Amino acid sequence: MVIDTELLPFFIWLPLALGSWLKVTGILCAVAILFSYLVAAVRNGPVRGAQLVGAGLRGGIADLVFLSPRRTFALARLAIQESLHRRVLVAFALFAVILLFATWYLDEATDNPARLYLSFVLTTTTYLVLLMALFLSVFSLPNDIANRTLYTISTKPVRPSELVLGRMLGFALVGTVLLTVMGAVSYVFVLRGLSHRHEILPQKVTSAGDSQAAGPTSGRTELAQNHHHDFQLDADGRGRTDVAQGHWHSVQVVRDGDRVTYEVGPPQGALTARVPIYGKLSFKDRTGTPTQKGYNVGNEWTYRSFIEGGTLSAAIWHFSGLQAEMFPNGLPIEMTIRVFRTHKGDISKGILGRLVLRNPETGLSAPTPFVAKEYSTDLQMIPLELTDDQGKKVKLFGDLVTPAGQLDIQMQCLELEQYFGMAQPDLYLRARDASFTTNFIKGYVGIWLQMLLVVGAGVMLSTFLNGAVAMLATFAMMLAGSFVTTIRQLAFGELPGGGPVEAAVRIFTQRNLTTKLEPSVTTQAINLFDEGFRGALKTLLAVLPDFTSLSDTDYVVHGFDIPGDMLLTHVVTTLAYLVPIFVAAFLFFRTREVAR
Amino acid sequence: MSEAVVETRNLSKVYRDFWGRQKVRALKALDLEVRRGEIFGLLGPNGSGKTTTMKLLLGLLFPTGGEALVFGKPATDVRKNERIGYLPEESYLYRFLNAEETLDFYGRLFDMPAATRRERTKQLIDMVGLSNAKRRPLREYSKGMTRRIGLAQALINDPELIMLDEPTSGLDPIGTREIKDLILKLREQGKTVLLSSHLLADVQDVCDRIAILHHGELKELGRVDSLLTIGDETVVRAAGLSDAAKREIQAVIERHHGSLVSMGNPTTTLEELFLKIVHDSTARPGRRITGSGPGESN
Numbered sequence: 073m074v075i076d077t078e079l080l081p082f083f084i085w086l087p088l089a090l091g092s093w094l095k096v097t098g099i100l101c102a103v104a105i106l107f108s109y110l111v112a113a114v115r116n117g118p119v120r121g122a123q124l125v126g127a128g129l130r131g132g133i134a135d136l137v138f139l140s141p142r143r144t145f146a147l148a149r150l151a152i153q154e155s156l157h158r159r160v161l162v163a164f165a166l167f168a169v170i171l172l173f174a175t176w177y178l179d180e181a182t183d184n185p186a187r188l189y190l191s192f193v194l195t196t197t198t199y200l201v202l203l204m205a206l207f208l209s210v211f212s213l214p215n216d217i218a219n220r221t222l223y224t225i226s227t228k229p230v231r232p233s234e235l236v237l238g239r240m241l242g243f244a245l246v247g248t249v250l251l252t253v254m255g256a257v258s259y260v261f262v263l264r265g266l267s268h269r270h271e272i273l274p275q276k277v278t279s280a281g282d283s284q285a286a287g288p289t290s291g292r293t294e295l296a297q298n299h300h301h302d303f304q305l306d307a308d309g310r311g312r313t314d315v316a317q318g319h320w321h322s323v324q325v326v327r328d329g330d331r332v333t334y335e336v337g338p339p340q341g342a343l344t345a346r347v348p349i350y351g352k353l354s355f356k357d358r359t360g361t362p363t364q365k366g367y368n369v370g371n372e373w374t375y376r377s378f379i380e381g382g383t384l385s386a387a388i389w390h391f392s393g394l395q396a397e398m399f400p401n402g403l404p405i406e407m408t409i410r411v412f413r414t415h416k417g418d419i420s421k422g423i424l425g426r427l428v429l430r431n432p433e434t435g436l437s438a439p440t441p442f443v444a445k446e447y448s449t450d451l452q453m454i455p456l457e458l459t460d461d462q463g464k465k466v467k468l469f470g471d472l473v474t475p476a477g478q479l480d481i482q483m484q485c486l487e488l489e490q491y492f493g494m495a496q497p498d499l500y501l502r503a504r505d506a507s508f509t510t511n512f513i514k515g516y517v518g519i520w521l522q523m524l525l526v527v528g529a530g531v532m533l534s535t536f537l538n539g540a541v542a543m544l545a546t547f548a549m550m551l552a553g554s555f556v557t558t559i560r561q562l563a564f565g566e567l568p569g570g571g572p573v574e575a576a577v578r579i580f581t582q583r584n585l586t587t588k589l590e591p592s593v594t595t596q597a598i599n600l601f602d603e604g605f606r607g608a609l610k611t612l613l614a615v616l617p618d619f620t621s622l623s624d625t626d627y628v629v630h631g632f633d634i635p636g637d638m639l640l641t642h643v644v645t646t647l648a649y650l651v652p653i654f655v656a657a658f659l660f661f662r663t664r665e666v667a668r
Numbered sequence: 669m670s671e672a673v674v675e676t677r678n679l680s681k682v683y684r685d686f687w688g689r690q691k692v693r694a695l696k697a698l699d700l701e702v703r704r705g706e707i708f709g710l711l712g713p714n715g716s717g718k719t720t721t722m723k724l725l726l727g728l729l730f731p732t733g734g735e736a737l738v739f740g741k742p743a744t745d746v747r748k749n750e751r752i753g754y755l756p757e758e759s760y761l762y763r764f765l766n767a768e769e770t771l772d773f774y775g776r777l778f779d780m781p782a783a784t785r786r787e788r789t790k791q792l793i794d795m796v797g798l799s800n801a802k803r804r805p806l807r808e809y810s811k812g813m814t815r816r817i818g819l820a821q822a823l824i825n826d827p828e829l830i831m832l833d834e835p836t837s838g839l840d841p842i843g844t845r846e847i848k849d850l851i852l853k854l855r856e857q858g859k860t861v862l863l864s865s866h867l868l869a870d871v872q873d874v875c876d877r878i879a880i881l882h883h884g885e886l887k888e889l890g891r892v893d894s895l896l897t898i899g900d901e902t903v904v905r906a907a908g909l910s911d912a913a914k915r916e917i918q919a920v921i922e923r924h925h926g927s928l929v930s931m932g933n934p935t936t937t938l939e940e941l942f943l944k945i946v947h948d949s950t951a952r953p954g955r956r957i958t959g960s961g962p963g964e965s966n
Contacts, residue, residue: 131745146776150762157764220760224821227726228777229749667728 073630075497076375082637086644093648096614100652104659105129132659135233144234144241147225151242155208160246163204167254170196171261178265181298183448184318186342187629189265193258194625198519201251205523206546208243209530213661214539222666232662237654240531247523255516259509266342268296270313270321272303272334293321293336318342345511345633348406348500351389351481360384369412369491376410376493381423381485387494390432391501394477396469403429403454403468404502405481409444410493422446423490428482429454433474437482438466444485444492451502506633514634518623521646525617526550528650532657536664552612553619563609571602617649673829673860674702674725678734681720681884694720695884697734702862702877704828707855709875709892710864713946717884718864719757722833725862726754738829750778753827757834759818763807767798767817770806771824778825792820811838819847830854832863836870848874872896872938880942882949888941896935 080088105125113121174192182188216222225235270293277291289305293313301313301321309325319342324335355366358380366377366387379385411423422443430437438458442450460466473479481499485492529549534542552559561567568585569575577598578585589595622642627634681695695717702708710718723729724736727744736743739751761770768789775785793802796816806814815838822830835851836844851861851874865871871878872892880888888895 135746140779142779143777146773150773153764154762220756220758221762222760223726223728223756224754224760224774225777226728227749227752227754228774228825229746229779230777231746665729667723 073497073626073632074375074495076495079635079638079641082640085637085641089641089644089648097652100615128663132662135231135658135662136655139231139233139237143230144238147230147235147238148242148245151212151239152246154212155243155246158208160204160208160250163200164250164253167196167200168257171257174261175265182317185297186262186266186318186631189262190343191625191629193262194515194519194628197251197254197258197516198522198623198625201247201254201519201523202526202550204250205243205247205526206530206543206550208246209239209527210534210542210546211539212239212243213531213534214537214542217666217668220667226666233654233658236531236535236657236661240528240654240657243527243531244524247527248520251516251520251523255513259512262343266319266339268339270294270296270300270336272323272336274332274334277334289325315341343508344631345506345508345628346406346502346631347504347506347633348497349391349394349503350497350500351391353494353496354388354390355379356384356386356388358383358385360386366493367491369493371493376495376498378410378412378491378493379483379485381425381490381492382488386482386484387492387499388480388482389496389499391479391481392477394469394473394479394501396473398503399456399469399501401453402456405452405454405499406449406502407452407483407494407499408449409446409483409498411444411446412491412493414489414491417487417490423492424486425492426484426486427452427454428484429458429468429472430480430482431472431474432478432480434471436466436471437461438472441486511628511633514639515623515625515628517639518625518634518642521622521642522619525619525622525646525649525653528653528657532653532660535657535661549616550619553617556613556616556618556621559609559616560613563606563613565606570598571605573598573601573605617645622646670704670706672701672737673704673739674700674708674862675737675740676700676721676725676734677737679721679724679731679736680733681717681724681729682732693884695724698881698884698886700879700886700889702860704860705855705858706876707851707861707863707874709871709878710862710881711866711868711871711878711942712864712881713866715883716881718866718881719833720884721881722831722862722864726752726831750825751828753822753825753830755818755822755830755832755835757837759814759821761806761814761818761821764805766805767793767802767820770817771820774821774824780825788824788826792823795823796820812840812843815839815843815847819850827859829860829862832861834865834867835863836865836867844870868938868942880945882946883953885949887945887949892938893935896938896941 108128109121109125112124115121116124171193178185178188178192213222216225272291272293276294277289279289289309289311290303292302293300297317299316301316303311303313303321303323305311305323305325309327311323313321313323313336319339321339322337324337326333326335355363355377356379357363357367366379366385368374369378377387379387405427409425413423417423422445424441425444426439426441428437428439438460440452440454440458442452444450454468456468458466458468458472460471466472483492483494483499526546530542530546533545537545558567562571565571569578570589574589577583577589583589589598622645624634624638624642676698679695679698679700680693682690683692683694685691698717698721700721710721712718720729724731725738725743727746727748730744738748741748762773765773771789771792772785775788780788793799796819798813798816798820801809801813806817809817815835819832819835822832832851836847839847848870851863854861855876863871863875875892877891878888878895879886
């Protein structure tokens with residue numbers, strides 16, 4: 073899985089985030105007040121304008137402070153009744169229908185059916201719930217204004233803040249219930265979809281010993297869901313299969329008199345929530361000099377760097393905080409290595425490499441060779457006792473890991489003119505596995521956060537736009553929020569080709585992206601305009617939610633535990649957006665005429 | 669003189685389009701005062717500014733100029749709504765709710781506790797005669813029933829000031845009579861009623877004072893009885909006369925021993941007055957109050 077931004081611990085992130093939040097909201101408030109004053113001053117003169125803005129601010133604050141829970145919940149209840157009336161359950165029916173027919177199209181023969189099933193249910197749920205939230209939230213207020221049902225409500229002692237908050241709460245609750253039900257159904261769907269048993273025919277079992285009763289036994293299971301497993305049994309008749317399609321089964325011999333049958337357990341290890349410990353990655357070039365980056369083999373995507381085989385070139389992960397109690401059975405290293413071959417070599421064989429565990433203080437090191445598995449994740453279990461360079465026995469904890477818990481893991485490619493490629497998250501210690509069910513729920517919390525943001529933005533935009541326009545605007549926010557990275561690159565001029573005018577000039581004059589424009593007045597004018605455009609983008613970035621990043625379903629799909637710090641960060645981020653969205657919605661609504 | 673419940677000073681409203689260009693001057697410098705305990709009628713042809721006035725008083729629209737005060741507070745202050753009941757021109761209610769749910773919902777908006785809401789709901793449903801249909805969603809209601817439930821929601825908070833926009837429109841004669849009786853009953857309870865209508869007979873029957881609007885301007889304001897009085901004519905109402913006596917009646921009532929029932933000024937109908945004002949106003953546009961001002965009566 074690609075993780076290209078580093079996760080800050082929550083309590084380090086919080087003050088930084090809070091600081092920039094206060095800055096942005098402060099600027100927004102100041103701009104809003106200044107703008108209202110200008111409008112009021114033009115219409116009513118400077119003194120009366122100031123009085124009006126002052127009164128407006130006082131009234132606005134009163135509206136926020138004196139919210140009545142009963143009225144707010146009455147309006148939330150109305151929003152729920154309205155949603156039911158508007159056939160919100162259709163979304164669920166559609167979901168059920170999609171699931172019913174999904175198994176026809178989900179390919180059982182894939183490498184990792186769990187990933188396929190999970191990504192399918194999570195994507196479907198996300199789209200359906202977000203669409204539903206969008207439709208519910210943007211049409212409600214404009215409909216009430218068009219039907220004039222709002223007249224009857226606005227002439228009751230209802231504050232605009234209650235009207236907006238009630239709606240947001242109501243729709244959020246509808247979305248939450250729908251999401252919960254969809255989540256539960258998805259969970260069962262995935263479990264049932266992946267569940268299967270293999271048969272073992274006695275004639276396909278070979279025994280290493282004289283009889284089946286004693287000695288290790290091995291064999292192959294029958295086909296189920298397009299795959300089979302090889303298995304080994306120990307002398308007690310117990311054992312397990314190898315890993316195929318991302319899972320394995322337990323196998324046990326059952327004897328009934330002379331009859332021998334084999335009992336195969338349910339699939340295990342398909343649904344995981346790995347808790348990885350990441351190290352910091354640095355490199356050595358072919359002469360052994362430390363560098364920040366490895367070699368570039370010509371990939372446009374610079375996420376991974378490469379090390380050259382048969383030289384001193386190496387990738388080193390620096391781990392810290394390792395303790396013996398965390399790894400009672402050895403050090404499980406999981407790695408996904410890209411292999412870049414400059415010549416075909418023996419294509420049926422993997423490229424050889426080695427991992428060297430090294431004490432960063434004493435320099436004591438112990439190598440472990442491996443064969444790189446291309447396109448799949450490999451687990452290397454490093455035993456607690458190893459042999460060092462000189463052939464002496466060393467202890468993992470005690471000799472290799474420092475007392476402070478530091479350890480370097482160095483990877484080298486052993487074959488000349490072949491390369492290994494890696495990024496920091498490609499090698500990690502699989503410290504433990506968290507509960508898959510909890511992780512699945514955490515994944516849904518991410519979708520829930522997105523849903524809340526859509527409801528909030530939808531209601532906010534519908535306070536001053538009509539339904540269709542509000543829907544487009546909310547959709548545009550979601551879309552732009554999915555391209556925050558690209559927008560950021562554009563805003564900071566990191567993309568080759570320049571801003572819109574420069575890019576247009578390059579297209580029409582058929583120039584490539586990297587040649588510099590010759591200095592002239594025209595070029596200056598082009599730069600000036602593009603700089604303005606970048607400024608506008610930077611302003612947009614300050615308020616645009618990074619929509620896709622709120623949901624961590626990728627973690628669930630790839631079998632990684634969603635870190636608690638990350639989830640907390642996303643919850644707080646969503647809240648940080650919802651508060652100003654609510655205030656803006658209420659202010660827009662307060663300053664508009666309900667009647668026409 | 670009792671206190672003013674509703675007061676407008678120089679109240680004007682200009683409707684503008686998206687670009688801020690003036691479309692219609694819906695209300696021009698309106699000065700009105702409605703006092704506690706009276707039934708006040710806003711009269712005028714369609715598009716005269718009745719509904720605009722009412723929406724300004726309810727805070728549904730913001731004034732372009734002047735002030736609209738309700739209970740001495742600006743009309744945009746939501747707190748005034750605690751003491752107001754409003755029946756819109758058409759009952760704009762949620763059609764997927766039934767009568768009980770509707771009243772319960774509006775009761776919640778007044779922050780009423782559950783017990784009070786239940787009691788009020790039952791009482792009002794009985795009062796407007798919808799006990800048999802209280803569980804039916806409003807979309808199944810006839811126009812008259814919708815009007816009744818609309819009235820019930822306007823009274824849920826036992827308001828001091830009730831604003832009724834065309835209260836009898838769409839009702840049959842019996843329904844109209846019931847509404848008029850109810851309005852009179854509300855006055856007996858000391859409530860203030862502000863109603864707008866173009867059904868002149870209704871206004872004539874119930875209103876204490878009226879204002880006639882045309883093209884957003886106040887054309888006439890005063891007590892209904894004095895407005896409808898014609899000062900330079902005399903009417904004699906008599907009974908038990910023979911045909912012969914009738915021929916000479918003006919000179920010889922007393923001599924022929926007929927009994928004099930009443931003698932006074934004849935009144936015109938409101939309809940005639942209304943049509944005359946509209947006709948005059950169209951012929952000679954401009955602001956004009958021929959009748960007595962707000963301080964004249966009571």
